[in-house]
Amino acid sequence: xxxxxxxxxxxxxxxxxxxxxxxxxxxxxxxxxxxxxxxxxxxxxxxxxxxxxxxxxxxxxxxxxxxxxxxxxxxxxxxxxxxxxxxxxxxxxxxxxxxxxxxxxxxxxxxxxxxxxxxxxxxxxxxxxxxxxxxxxxxxxxxxxxxxxxxxxxxxxxxxxxxxxxxxxxxxxxxxx
Amino acid sequence: xxxxxxxxxxxxxxxxxxxxxxxxxxxxxxxxxxxxxxxxxxxxxxxxxxxxxxxxxxxxxxxxxxxxxxxxxxxxxxxxxxxxxxxxxxxxxxxxxxxxxxxxxxxxxxxxxxxxxxxxxxxxxxxxxxxxxxxxxxxxxxxxxxxxxxxxxxxxxxxxxxxxxxxxxxxxxxxxxxxxxxxxxxxxxxxxxxxxxxxxxxxxxxxxxxxxxxxxxxxxxxxxxxxxxxxxxxxxxxxxxxxxxxxxxxxxxxxxxxxxxxxxxxxxxxxxxxxxxxxxxxxxxxxxxxxxxxxxxxxxxxxxxxxxxxxxxxxxxxxxxxxxxxxxxxxxxxxxxxxxxxxxxxxxxxxxxxxxxxxxxxxxxxxxxxxxxxxxxxxxxxxxxxxxxxxxxxxxxxxxxxxxxxxxxxxxxxxxxxxxxxxx
Numbered sequence: 001x002x003x004x005x006x007x008x009x010x011x012x013x014x015x016x017x018x019x020x021x022x023x024x025x026x027x028x029x030x031x032x033x034x035x036x037x038x039x040x041x042x043x044x045x046x047x048x049x050x051x052x053x054x055x056x057x058x059x060x061x062x063x064x065x066x067x068x069x070x071x072x073x074x075x076x077x078x079x080x081x082x083x084x085x086x087x088x089x090x091x092x093x094x095x096x097x098x099x100x101x102x103x104x105x106x107x108x109x110x111x112x113x114x115x116x117x118x119x120x121x122x123x124x125x126x127x128x129x130x131x132x133x134x135x136x137x138x139x140x141x142x143x144x145x146x147x148x149x150x151x152x153x154x155x156x157x158x159x160x161x162x163x164x165x166x167x168x169x170x171x172x173x174x175x176x177x
Numbered sequence: 178x179x180x181x182x183x184x185x186x187x188x189x190x191x192x193x194x195x196x197x198x199x200x201x202x203x204x205x206x207x208x209x210x211x212x213x214x215x216x217x218x219x220x221x222x223x224x225x226x227x228x229x230x231x232x233x234x235x236x237x238x239x240x241x242x243x244x245x246x247x248x249x250x251x252x253x254x255x256x257x258x259x260x261x262x263x264x265x266x267x268x269x270x271x272x273x274x275x276x277x278x279x280x281x282x283x284x285x286x287x288x289x290x291x292x293x294x295x296x297x298x299x300x301x302x303x304x305x306x307x308x309x310x311x312x313x314x315x316x317x318x319x320x321x322x323x324x325x326x327x328x329x330x331x332x333x334x335x336x337x338x339x340x341x342x343x344x345x346x347x348x349x350x351x352x353x354x355x356x357x358x359x360x361x362x363x364x365x366x367x368x369x370x371x372x373x374x375x376x377x378x379x380x381x382x383x384x385x386x387x388x389x390x391x392x393x394x395x396x397x398x399x400x401x402x403x404x405x406x407x408x409x410x411x412x413x414x415x416x417x418x419x420x421x422x423x424x425x426x427x428x429x430x431x432x433x434x435x436x437x438x439x440x441x442x443x444x445x446x447x448x449x450x451x452x453x454x455x456x457x458x459x460x461x462x463x464x465x466x467x468x469x470x471x472x473x474x475x476x477x478x479x480x481x482x483x484x485x486x487x488x489x490x491x492x493x494x495x496x497x498x499x500x501x502x503x504x505x506x507x508x509x510x511x512x513x514x515x516x517x518x519x520x521x522x523x524x525x526x527x528x529x530x531x532x533x534x535x536x537x538x539x540x541x542x543x544x545x546x547x548x549x550x551x552x553x554x555x556x557x558x559x560x561x562x563x564x565x566x567x568x569x570x571x572x573x574x575x576x577x578x579x580x581x582x583x584x585x586x587x588x589x590x591x592x593x594x595x596x597x598x599x600x601x
Contacts, residue, residue, distance in 0.1 A: 053186055060190050060209070064197060067205035076205065081212045084187075088216070091183070095314075096284060098267055103284035107263070118219055122212035130208050138202070145199045149192060152214070155221040156188050 001108040002044065002093040008086030009039050015079035016063060019071035028066050035059060043090040056087045077126040085115045187217040231259040232313060234330040241332070245339040245435075248277060249299040253311060255328070257287040265314035268295060269327075271307060275300045284316075301336045303431065305481055308332045337476045338431075340438040341586040346593045348444075350408045350531045351504035358407030358448045365401035372403040409452075409465060410444045411501040412437050414479070415493070415511030416457025418486035422512075422539060429512060429539040429581065434479050436535050436585045437510045441475045444508075453478055454500060456493070458485030462500060493521040504529035512537050519565050523572050533593065534569060535577045535585075538562070542581050 013036025020029035039055045060083075063076050092111055096104050136144070194210035197203070232255050239250040253268055268281040279297030287293055310329040353362040365372045374387055377397030390398040414437045415421070421430040437453070444451045445467065452465030453475045463471075463478045489495065492514065501507060507530045509522065526532055540555050540562075566576050577592040579585060 053182075056186065057190065060194070060213075063209055064194065064206050067203060067209060068201065071205075073205035073208055077208050077212070080209050084212050084216055088183070095316075096265070099265060099282045099284040100280050107284060118215060119212070122215040125215070126208040126211040129211065130204065141199050141202070145195050148214070149195060152188060152191060152217060155218070156184060158221070 001089060001096070001104065001111065004108070004112060005086050005089030005093055006040050006043050008082050008089055009043055010036060010086075012036075012079045012082030012084075012086055013039060013059070015075050015082060016059070016066060019075040019079065020066045020069070022072060022075075023066065023070045025066065025069045025071070028062065028069060028071075032062055032066075035062065039086075043086070046094075049091060049094065052087060052090055056083065059083050073130050074127060077130070078123060081119045081123050081126075085119050089115065184217065184220050187213050187220065191217055232256065232328055233258055234311065234328045236308065236330050236332050238308075238332055238334060242335045242337060243301075244337050245301075245303050249301055249334060251295075251297055251299060251308070251332075253295040253330075254292055255287075255294075255311070255313070256292045257289060259289065261286070261288045263287075263316035264293060265316060266293060266295060267312045267314070268297070269309050269312060270299070271309070273302055273304070274306055301334060303336050303338050303434065303480055306334045306336065308334070335477065335480050337480045338434045338438040340435065340442045340476075341584060343439055343443045343586050344590045344594045346440075346443060346533075346589060348408065348410070348506045348531060348533070350410075350506040351529055352502065353406040353408045354450065356407050356448075357405060359405055360408040360447075360449070362404045362406040364404045364406075366404040368402035368404050370403045372401045374398045374400055407448045407450060407467075409502045409505035410441075410449045411465070411505060411507045412441045412444075412451060412453045412475075413496065413507060413509045413511075414453065414455045414457075414482060415509065416455050416482055416484045417490055417514070418457070418484045419491070420512045420514040420518075421484045424539050425542045425544070427542045427581070429537050429542065430482075430484050432537045432579075432581050432585070433510045433512070433535075434482055436537065436579065437508075438476060438479050439585055439589070440508050440510070440533075440535070441479075442472055445472050445475075451475065452500065454496070455479075455482050456496060457490055458483060458487060460497060462497075492517045496521065496525075498525065498528065498530075501530065504531075506531045506533070508533045508535065510535045510537075512539055513562065513565055516565070519568055522569060522574055526572050526574060531575075532573075533575045533577065534566075535579060535588075536562075536566060537579045537581055539581065 013032050017029045017032035017036065020026075020032055035055060035058060039052070039059070042051055042055065060080065063080050063083075067073060067076050089111070093108075096107060191210050191213040194206055194213065198206035198210060235254045237252045237254075240247075243249060253266075255264070255266055257264065263284070264287045265284045266282060270276060270281060277298045277300045279295070281295060281297050283293055283295055285293050309331055310327055313326050313328050315324045348360055349363070350360065351363075353360055361368075361370065365375070374390065375398065377386060377399050381399045385399045385401075387398045387400050390396070414433060416430065421428075421433065423429065441451050441453060448467070450465045450467050451471060453461075453463040455461035455478060461478060461482070463474050465471075466474070493511075494517070507525060509532060511518070511534065513519070513534075513536055522532060522534065538559075540559055543555065545552055545555070566578055570576050575593060577588055579588040
């Protein structure tokens with residue numbers, strides 16, 4: 001499972017680097033190569049999960065910058081899909097590492113299938129969005145964006161529950177419950 | 178990473194890409210947000226289900242009291258009484274216990290009412306061990322760790338010290354109890370070994386008349402045999418840190434505990450009244466008694482015995498002699514510290530106690546030839562020890578100088594058995 005995740009990460013960063021080099025942005029391309037090497041090495045070793053997540057954020061930022069610099073959007077979307085599911089695979093491999101190898105193998109297959117399905121659908125939707133001759137004004141885009149954020153926020157809140165309130169330290173007010 | 182962490186990262190990146198895409202009016206960046214949006218959505222789906230998880234955990238241990246070296250077979254059953262999920266189980270194994278066979282973790286999908294069973298075997302050292310419970314991980318789609326919880330199910334296991342079967346040990350305490358047993362009481366009466374003769378008294382068994390003496394002296398004399406009775410035996414285990422020095426990987430105190438267990442069980446099986454004092458951390462006293470229940474009490478006390486470093490118990494002079502009946506038999510299991518210990522044993526001897534000293538030789542476990550200085554130090558300490566033991570032997574203490582590379586039964590047979598004593 002870890003090998004699969006490393007391959008996804010390497011492919012994602014390669015796609016990003018290729019997109020940057022094709023747009024003649026050598027600095028971005030080299031950054032992508034360096035990030036890809038680092039990311040793959042960290043995913044293969046047992047370094048903290050936080051580092052993997054920090055590199056994911058950097059990777060997404062690099063994807064966005066390359067898009068603005070004129071990189072191929074399809075290739076960059078594919079890179080984002082590969083990077084995201086590589087990161088997820090690396091974390092999942094660590095999560096199930098304490099379990100027996102037979103169980104791990106069984107669930108690695110299931111995880112790969114889920115990843116492929118979700119990744120394929122994501123890429124398909126993104127590609128469809130890029131191909132569709134859709135033109136929206138600023139207000140409509142903003143409204144659509146806010147609506148999406150609202151739906152996302154409601155979903156996240158429903159899943160994670162209300163924010164944890166920290167109890168105030170010190171003496172409690174005698175009249176307040 | 179729990180679902181909370183993954184969800185936060187994915188939702189945060191989605192939001193960031195949306196905001197950047199909208200503010201810069203970039204369709205490419207908005208397209209980049211789509212995979213992250215889908216990923217976030219996939220993680221939200223199982224979370225919307227409000228049906229909680231509920232498990233019934235049962236653990237069965239084949240035996241909760243075992244002897245050292247006997248494997249412990251454990252079966253853990255977890256029944257899912259909540260929503261179907263992919264369950265990861267990890268049994269918490271306390272330090273000191275090792276899994277010799279089977280698996281203590283599993284990752285399986287469990288429907289409502291289904292059971293997950295873990296079968297494994299543990300190797301445990303002497304002592305009391307507690308298996309606290311198991312950690313359960315619930316996984317959602319994409320192997321997202323939805324929740325982690327601890328399912329408490331405490332099971333206690335007592336691993337008793339290994340006791341060797343010993344050959345007959347002859348003890349001769351000055352005072353015995355009135356009931357018949359196997360200890361020669363130095364009192365004439367009914368027995369098997371010849372003790373002496375006395376004048377015939379009405380009521381004496383005619384078969385005990387010594388006819389040869391009658392033929393010579395023309396007087397009726399009867400043979401007397403030495404009575405065999407039971408005795409009070411006090412086993413003292415020296416658990417002071419300063420004398421139980423750990424010179425190699427093996428712990429000499431473990432050997433002392435095994436010797437104490439072997440001796441206590443041997444004397445109990447002979448019908449004697451046996452008590453145990455563990456001298457070190459506190460005065461851990463097992464009141465003298467007979468039989469199988471006492472055997473279990475003594476083994477329980479020895480199973481939990483630990484060495485300790487207490488100033489109060491720095492030397493043996495605070496052994497509470499009032500706990501042991503006067504002129505009874507004492508068995509001291511101690512590697513011995515210095516001359517003070519010898520003096521204390523001498524004082525006990527002077528008070529009329531018969532003493533057997535089992536002195537485990539911790540140096541026998543150490544490999545010679547590591548360095549000349551170490552070898553020299555060991556030689557000096559061994560000479561000092563030999564001097565202390567010979568002093569004790571001179572004052573009438575039966576000394577068992579136990580080389581720990583050999584079984585205790587052999588050392589006991591050599592120094593305390595009938596054959597060994599004759600051979601020396």
